[in-house]
Amino acid sequence: MKSLFSGFYSFYHKIKGKIAFYPSLFALSGLLFAFLMMFLEDRGISDYLSENIPVLVVSNGDTAHVILSACITGLISMMVFSFSMVMVLLNQASTNYSPRLLPGLISDHKHQIILGIYLSSILYCIFILFYIQPTGAEYEVPGFSVLLGVLATVICIYAFIYFIHTISQSIQITFILDDIYLSAKKRLHQVLEWDENAPDSFPETSGWYEYYNKDSGYFRDINRDKLLEFCKDKKSMIDILPVRGMFALQGIPLFRSKKALTEQEIQKVFTYFHFSREELVSTNYVLAFKQIAEVLAKAMSPGINDPGTAMNAIDYLTELLRIRMRLSDHSFICENGKAYAQERVVKFDELLYNLIASIRTYCKNDIVVVQKIGQMFDYLQKQEAKESSYYQTLKTEAERLLYDAHHSLDNKSDQDVIRRMANNLGVELKFGQGDVNE
Template identity: 35%
Template sequence: MSKLFSRLKLVLQFIYTSIGFFPTLISLLFFGLAVLMIYFETRGISNYLKDDLPFFIITHGETANMILSTIASGIFSLIVFSFTMVMLVLNQASSNFSPRVIPGLISSKSNQKVLGLYLGTLIYTLVVMVNVRSEHYDADLPGLAVFLAMCFTILCLAFFVYFIHSISASIQIDNILEGIYNTTLAKLHKEIELDEGAKLPAIFETGNWLDLESRHTGYLQHVDRKSVISLCQQHNVVLEFLQPLGNFVIKGLPFARVTNTLKDKDSFCENLDVLLHYYQEELAEINYLYGFKQITESAVKALSPSVNDPGTAIKAIDYLTDLFIVRMGLTDEKIYHDDEGTLRLRLDEVSFEELMGACLGPLRVYGKEDPVILLRLLNLFQSLCYGVAKHPKYKDILYNEASHILQDANATIKNPGDRGKLNAMAKALNTTDALPRKLALLTP
């Protein structure tokens, strides 16, 4: 049952994040509404309302056919235009920012709902159209159903204006960065809530372990933690993954290990394989590391000569500053216990040092000739120095990364005024007393 439940969760997750989820769901609802209205028409609802609401009930066959035909062709044109707009937006986002932001744009629920309204109205209109002048009605025409088709068309026109505004806003890099930041921040807070914050027991250093070989080649993106803990409880073992989530694993090579008390390795590996998910999309709501990665790549793209948008890079650095401060509250080595308090799982995070290097390294390399970017990076460390007081183990990491920035600046920045500003910022960092050693200033 746990296997089926785990697979079902993965399938539902992919369905929910796909671009066709809400359009399909809303289309089915409109189809059901059309069938329901046809049923009411067979019961004579239009004939019943014709005297009380004569302006709403259409009784002329040619007029009804003309209205429905116009609606169908018009909505079809709206659908084609809207999907074309979506493809253009995705292409522009891939070219100007980073291809990895595309999954987040595709999963935009507001645009999916608008497209679903278009498709639903078209399906509703077609169902009503084929039932005009049917011999099953007491009235000559399904007049109320035709009137509802007109109402849905007016609603589509109103939402078309909203769609143009929404799709125009979604391509703005400020909105893209803010969306990635909010998603990453929410995922980080969720991980902190699940983090037990316990120290590693001695078993990981002194215990006897049995390596498990990967049955797949690809990116291990998600682990069903509750089900894996339950599986370890059934076999009475401790499981440790050798690589953080999101890393590339190779079939046939060790990717995890268990305590050597495991009696049935084949059965355990078969059940474990069902609870591991491999896929290519990099969604920040699944792994917060992808949020850091997407923000960094957007900033690097903005620093390229083809884009030349340092303002976007500065905003990305500001978002990274807050995310780094929150990340400090998450332990690098994460362990999980079962309901009885017995250790069952270790699933490490990418270390804070590796994360900072992966994010700040490209920004430092591509922005080392821009004093504004260098000053912003040093300002990032000034903010982190205030947050590191609660997490002193990260002081050496901050010192090393800040030193790298100053070393690059010393080699590339020639203007005396800019060098003076950078030295002033370095002195401000030294006065915080948050670093283990004083930073070396740029040479005169």
């Protein structure tokens, strides 16, 4: 039973980010509601309402046909237009910002729910239209069901207005950056809670039993609670080898166990790992850093040249790096201060190097953006850090950035600004035998 539940949980995690997930659920609910109304119509709900509240019942068959046909036609037109707007949003985000943003935009529940409302209303109206039996003067019109179809169409109109509002916001880069930031911030605070009472070390695992991946895909998430329960039941410890967000190829080592596991236990542990073909910030905060850095780099590329967007991206990066500095370079699944499993994480120095390396390439020629990044380093050096080595990492990356900027900027005044920034950050920029700080 537990294995079945774990399999369902893993399947749910795979499909809930798909663009068709919520629309399919709403469409099914609209279909079921139509059958429910047919059942109630057979029990005489319209007759009862026509006797007590006649204003709520449509009594003319031709009128009911016209109303439902108009509702269906209008709803289909709105749905097609809405889908077209979603495609425009995705195309613009991919072209102007970064293709990595697409999974996050596709998984936006607001747009999925609105499309689901359209589908459920269309299916409801279609089946109620089929239910009307044109048998001359003897047929009975499901008047109350027709009224509900009209109300569903009115709801769809208001949903369409809200959709236009949200889609006009979603296409703005400030909204996209803010959404990435909020998702990453939420995830980072969740990791901070896990890291609060975690131990400082984990046993050496090189001699443990090693088990290999049987599938391939991005290592998206792991069911921490189930894995913790498994380790406690088996009185074992597990070392998770791939980094979250990494593309785990088939046949690579997936985890190590302190105790040997049976084939059934191995399969059980595999169900705790969630793989997918896409990456989401909600399960991997490192992706937020990559996305914001790519937006920044693309904004400063020669084809776009948008320093304003780059400055906004630096602000969001600064805040996320501040929170990341409060985390250690280790992640444990523990209970009451005892670690039962270990996760690999992207270390702070690797994270910062990959961020600044891509930014240096496109931003080193713009003194205004370089100054903004220098302010970021100055701010981060004054923040609380989980490990003292983080401060040296900040100095090292600041030195690399200012070194490249000094070589790229020919203006003497700009070079003086670089020197002042280096002095302020406590960085020594050495070129050959000389020193620009002398």
